[in-house]
Amino acid sequence: MRAKLPPLLLFTAIVAAWQGICWAGWVSPFLMPSPDEVLQVLWQDHEELAYAALLTGVGSVGGFLLSVISGIGLALALSGSDWAYRAVYPYAVLFQTVPIIAVAPLLVIWLGYGLPTVIASAFLASVFPVIMASLTGIASASPELRDLFRLYRASRRDTLLKLILPMALPSLLTGLRFAAGLAVIGTIVGEFVGGGGLGNVIDIARTLQRVDKVFAAVFLASLLGALAIALIDMVSRWSLKAWEP
Amino acid sequence: MKAASVELTQVRKQYGARMVFNNLSLKISAGSFTSIVGSSGGGKSTLLRILAGVSRPDSGQVVRSEGARIGFVFQEPQLLPWRTVLQNASLPGELLRESETTDRARAALNLVGLGDALGLYPRQLSGGMKMRVSLARALALKPSLLVLDEPFAALDELTRFRLEEELHAVWEREKMTIVLVTHSFTEAVFLSNEVLFLSSTGQGLVDSLETPLGEKRTRALWSEPRFSALVTTCRDKFEKMEASGAR
Numbered sequence: 384m385r386a387k388l389p390p391l392l393l394f395t396a397i398v399a400a401w402q403g404i405c406w407a408g409w410v411s412p413f414l415m416p417s418p419d420e421v422l423q424v425l426w427q428d429h430e431e432l433a434y435a436a437l438l439t440g441v442g443s444v445g446g447f448l449l450s451v452i453s454g455i456g457l458a459l460a461l462s463g464s465d466w467a468y469r470a471v472y473p474y475a476v477l478f479q480t481v482p483i484i485a486v487a488p489l490l491v492i493w494l495g496y497g498l499p500t501v502i503a504s505a506f507l508a509s510v511f512p513v514i515m516a517s518l519t520g521i522a523s524a525s526p527e528l529r530d531l532f533r534l535y536r537a538s539r540r541d542t543l544l545k546l547i548l549p550m551a552l553p554s555l556l557t558g559l560r561f562a563a564g565l566a567v568i569g570t571i572v573g574e575f576v577g578g579g580g581l582g583n584v585i586d587i588a589r590t591l592q593r594v595d596k597v598f599a600a601v602f603l604a605s606l607l608g609a610l611a612i613a614l615i616d617m618v619s620r621w622s623l624k625a626w627e628p
Numbered sequence: 629m630k631a632a633s634v635e636l637t638q639v640r641k642q643y644g645a646r647m648v649f650n651n652l653s654l655k656i657s658a659g660s661f662t663s664i665v666g667s668s669g670g671g672k673s674t675l676l677r678i679l680a681g682v683s684r685p686d687s688g689q690v691v692r693s694e695g696a697r698i699g700f701v702f703q704e705p706q707l708l709p710w711r712t713v714l715q716n717a718s719l720p721g722e723l724l725r726e727s728e729t730t731d732r733a734r735a736a737l738n739l740v741g742l743g744d745a746l747g748l749y750p751r752q753l754s755g756g757m758k759m760r761v762s763l764a765r766a767l768a769l770k771p772s773l774l775v776l777d778e779p780f781a782a783l784d785e786l787t788r789f790r791l792e793e794e795l796h797a798v799w800e801r802e803k804m805t806i807v808l809v810t811h812s813f814t815e816a817v818f819l820s821n822e823v824l825f826l827s828s829t830g831q832g833l834v835d836s837l838e839t840p841l842g843e844k845r846t847r848a849l850w851s852e853p854r855f856s857a858l859v860t861t862c863r864d865k866f867e868k869m870e871a872s873g874a875r
Contacts, residue, residue: 527702530682534700535723545723549710625710625749 446505454513500577508569516558520551632696639688652832663816670828699766756787
């Protein structure tokens with residue numbers, strides 16, 4: 384609890400200052416709604432917002448899982464062949480620099496409106512950290528341990544399941560933590576163009592000048608991201624218990 | 629398990645342009661305890677890996693006794709952090725899909741004095757205890773050939789003394805063949821029957837020293853003049869090898 388106190392106090396102070404600024408009339412309500420107005424929207428439109436958050440959650444989880452499966456799979460394939468690693472690695476880095484917001488319209492053209500575009504957007508935003516973390520993790524099994532497994536004629540399956548993957552876990556979980564947050568961002572971007580979810584709510588509220596609703600949706604999207612990261616942290620704490628000093 | 633012998637004939641190993649050794653021949657007799665000393669980067673670990681069969685020479689022949697079972701102990705304990713002490717020591721048997729793996733691992737851990745630490749994780753162990761687990765992991769298979777790559781180099785002096793005595797006691801009892809790579813002349817003389825000198829200039833094994841100090845060895849040996857004399861001879865031979873390599 385003591386560790387959580389400083390961020391909680393800072394959050395309370397920021398919200399109180401924000402409320403104070405709005406009450407004092409220093410900022411136009413059309414530009415910046417007060418926290419209590421955002422709360423009102425959350426309450427009044429809770430059904431619409433909850434459903435939108437659910438859709439965003441589904442898109443995020445879908446994209447994230449796709450990233451995890453294909454990211455780890457690609458990293459395993461690349462780590463098995465030095466040639467493949469050297470051929471693909473520069474493009475994997477280049478791929479990270481492609482702005483997802485610029486690619487999203489293309490996804491609509493290719494995949495149409497709806498969930499496939501949203502999941503593809505979440506996937507594109509989150510796959511890179513999974514690939515990089517997996518590659519780093521896979522490389523963390525020492526040459527001596529690899530020798531040991533070779534000496535005892537370990538099968539490829541045993542080497543993968545009893546050495547490579549467990550050894551990669553700390554690095555992999557760090558990557559998944561980044562990827563979870565990015566998957567939510569990718570989903571919102573996908574929803575801007577592909578429709579549905581909180582991204583669509585933000586887009587429509589923006590055109591209607593409903594800044595309070597934009598804030599409410601942004602708040603929920605952030606909450607989803609934080610929830611995803613908290614879940615990964617929980618899994619990390621549980622699965623890395625033996626590593627703790 | 630009967631002790632294994634290994635014979636290397638005209639072995640050559642090269643990494644890129646660097647010749648590690650050329651035309652290296654060596655016979656390790658069954659039941660012997662051999663130490664190999666040499667400069668850093670001189671190929672001692674490469675030689676051990678070839679002896680153990682985890683690395684192949686570029687040319688030449690390696691012949692081990694039929695059915696030789698090999699235990700390998702590295703400089704670092706190399707334990708798996710998510711496995712308990714017992715699970716770590718059981719790993720080789722588990723990978724080889726052998727029966728009674730856990731029982732044999734338990735017996736090996738008792739042998740190195742870790743019978744009470746079976747359920748602990750590596751993070752809960754001291755450096756010396758980790759090295760004991762590593763030794764037990766190699767011993768659990770009842771190896772006929774045990775190779776050790778500077779296993780005590782990273783330990784404090786007192787722990788190293790204890791582990792050296794324990795290793796020698798294990799060898800006396802189990803009578804397997806042991807090949808040890810070390811930087812310490814006293815360790816080499818104290819533990820082995822024979823010390824081999826590996827040149828760092830690719831010339832292979834250039835000298836040897838027999839250490840006839842008897843089978844039973846304890847720390848008391850250190851204060852005997854014949855032990856000091858052998859350590860001095862060992863150092864002199866090493867310096868001579870280094871000097872001829874520098875020329």
